[in-house]
Amino acid sequence: xxxQEILNVVKLLLEYLVPTLKVxxxxxxxSVPLGMVVALxxxxxxxxxxxxxxxxxxxxxxxxxxxxxIVAFYAVPxxxxxxxxxxxxxxxxxxxxxKDENYMFNAVLVAxxxxxxxxxxxxFRGGIESIPKGQYEAAAALSMTRTQTFFKIILPQVVKRxxxxxxxxxxxxxxxxxxxxxxxxxxxxxxAKQQMQLYSSLVPLFIAGAFYFVxxxxxxxxxxxxxxxxxxxx
Amino acid sequence: xxxxxxxxxxxxxxxxxxxKDISFNVExxxxxxxxxxxxxxKSTLLRCINQLEKASDGKISVCGMDMLEDNPKGSGVVxxxxxxxxxxxxKIGLVFQNFNLFPHFSVLRNITEAPMIVLKKSKEEAExxxxxxxxxxxLEAKADSYPCELSGGQQQRVSIARALALSPEILxxxxxxxxxxxxxxxxxxxxxxxxxxxGMTMVIVTHEMAFARDVADKVIFMENGVIxxxxxxxxxxxxxxxxxxxxxxxxxSQG
Ligand SMILES: Nc1ncnc2c1ncn2[C@@H]1O[C@H](COP(=O)(O)OP(=O)(O)O)[C@@H](O)[C@H]1O
Ligand SMILES: [Mg+2]
Numbered sequence: 001x002x003x004q005e006i007l008n009v010v011k012l013l014l015e016y017l018v019p020t021l022k023v024x025x026x027x028x029x030x031s032v033p034l035g036m037v038v039a040l041x042x043x044x045x046x047x048x049x050x051x052x053x054x055x056x057x058x059x060x061x062x063x064x065x066x067x068x069x070i071v072a073f074y075a076v077p078x079x080x081x082x083x084x085x086x087x088x089x090x091x092x093x094x095x096x097x098x099k100d101e102n103y104m105f106n107a108v109l110v111a112x113x114x115x116x117x118x119x120x121x122x123x124f125r126g127g128i129e130s131i132p133k134g135q136y137e138a139a140a141a142l143s144m145t146r147t148q149t150f151f152k153i154i155l156p157q158v159v160k161r162x163x164x165x166x167x168x169x170x171x172x173x174x175x176x177x178x179x180x181x182x183x184x185x186x187x188x189x190x191x192a193k194q195q196m197q198l199y200s201s202l203v204p205l206f207i208a209g210a211f212y213f214v215x216x217x218x219x220x221x222x223x224x225x226x227x228x229x230x231x232x233x234x
Numbered sequence: 235x236x237x238x239x240x241x242x243x244x245x246x247x248x249x250x251x252x253x254k255d256i257s258f259n260v261e262x263x264x265x266x267x268x269x270x271x272x273x274x275x276k277s278t279l280l281r282c283i284n285q286l287e288k289a290s291d292g293k294i295s296v297c298g299m300d301m302l303e304d305n306p307k308g309s310g311v312v313x314x315x316x317x318x319x320x321x322x323x324x325k326i327g328l329v330f331q332n333f334n335l336f337p338h339f340s341v342l343r344n345i346t347e348a349p350m351i352v353l354k355k356s357k358e359e360a361e362x363x364x365x366x367x368x369x370x371x372x373l374e375a376k377a378d379s380y381p382c383e384l385s386g387g388q389q390q391r392v393s394i395a396r397a398l399a400l401s402p403e404i405l406x407x408x409x410x411x412x413x414x415x416x417x418x419x420x421x422x423x424x425x426x427x428x429x430x431x432x433g434m435t436m437v438i439v440t441h442e443m444a445f446a447r448d449v450a451d452k453v454i455f456m457e458n459g460v461i462x463x464x465x466x467x468x469x470x471x472x473x474x475x476x477x478x479x480x481x482x483x484x485x486x487s488q489g
Contacts, residue, residue, distance in 0.1 A: 137286050138334035142348035142400065143323045156338045233337050234382040
């Protein structure tokens with residue numbers, strides 16, 4: 001490839017960094033709070049809720065994200081035309097327009113959010129359960145309500161404990177966004193593959209790799225800074 | 235009026251009856267020491283009074299407010315409504331064996347947090363009280379430190395200040411020196427003695443017999459979930475004590 005061609009590929013991939021970051025950003029935005037909710041549901045004392053939540057987590061963590069993306073994408077059209085689909089589900093699905101320009105992104109996002117929420121939930125649950133009982137009792141003895149105890153006493157300590165494990169997930173997520181190309185969502189990996197075919201050259205793939213590498217490295221630096229910031233107490 | 239009334243209190247963990255028919259009173263300004271071998275139910279008793287465990291039977295009232303009563307319609311107990319339980323809880327403070335300070339808060343914030351979010355005090359007011367309490371504890375220089383930077387004795391003094399910041403009527407201590415190195419217990423006992431001199435009503439579970447004898451107005455000896463003997467320190471630590479109390483104290487002084 002000529003240097004001009006390489007420059008063109010870089011420019012093109014830079015453009016498709018936006019959809020990549022869109023999946024990354026929105027997945028984080030929704031899966032972190034959802035993960036916290038799922039963690040609390042799994043710790044729910046009412047057993048049926050805890051079991052159901054656990055089944056969800058097991059499925060999300062036990063099957064490939066790529067498969068989940070494919071399912072999320074094809075579920076709506078398949079179920080709409082499926083023979084045995086109950087009418088109320090068909091009615092519900094009829095509200096979803098698969099020709100909508102955002103449909104693909106939304107389907108990808110649903111799969112990513114549900115998948116990552118399950119991983120975050122397990123991390124958060126571990127963090128919450130690692131807080132000694134004495135912290136709850138001290139707060140109770142000081143007449144704090146359960147909500148105050150959770151938000152003022154427990155959660156800040158949980159945050160510190162889950163940052164290292166969450167950092168790993170976030171860095172994995174950057175790279176996992178490439179899985180969206182399986183339903184032809186136009187992001188860096190998909191475009192790099194097309195450019196590779198166009199130029200019969202591996203260079204576009206290496207450029208895409210460099211993009212992911214830079215993103216992952218930046219995140220690594222950010223998280224080690226955050227960990228240091230949180231290191232003011234043991 | 236008794237500050238604390240415990241009547242026929244019973245507590246079971248499943249089939250294990252940990253407290254059997256416990257009754258005692260604490261008067262205003264009184265310092266009560268609870269002694270007894272480990273496993274005798276001393277912590278459970280304090281935890282029932284502080285609403286950290288649910289009692290199985292009996293009656294507890296604090297400052298004339300009934301916290302729980304025997305169910306008039308059958309077995310078990312009925313607790314007061316949430317509002318009254320909260321008012322009762324605000325009347326009492328608890329100091330733990332392991333301090334249980336909030337590690338993510340500075341010393342000052344450990345003390346100001348509850349007054350601010352529970353009593354809705356202003357930050358200035360809460361900090362003013364906190365600084366005064368820290369001075370009393372000899373820790374004003376540590377206001378901005380974090381618990382992990384303090385010795386065990388200092389942490390325990392902070393936790394006492396934290397409990398006092400809510401101005402409780404009765405302060406409970408569950409073995410406040412048991413997690414400390416022997417050379418650090420003295421500073422905690424000194425603080426508790428000072429509180430006693432100030433007229434604070436206190437219930438102290440302790441293995442420091444000399445201290446109990448010295449500071450307490452009343453000593454309760456518990457074993458296997460029952461109060462074996464209760465009385466003035468001169469009685470329990472003297473020759474007229476029951477055989478069982480003597481045995482315990484003797485074994486205790488032998489280490
Ligand atoms: N949460 C609990 N569940 C079951 N048994 C308990 C629990 N807490 C305490 N016990 C039991 O109750 C008994 C009294 O314990 P505790 O009140 O801690 O005694 P002490 O403080 O006098 O050493 C012990 O036999 C202990 O094992
Ligand atoms: Mg105990």
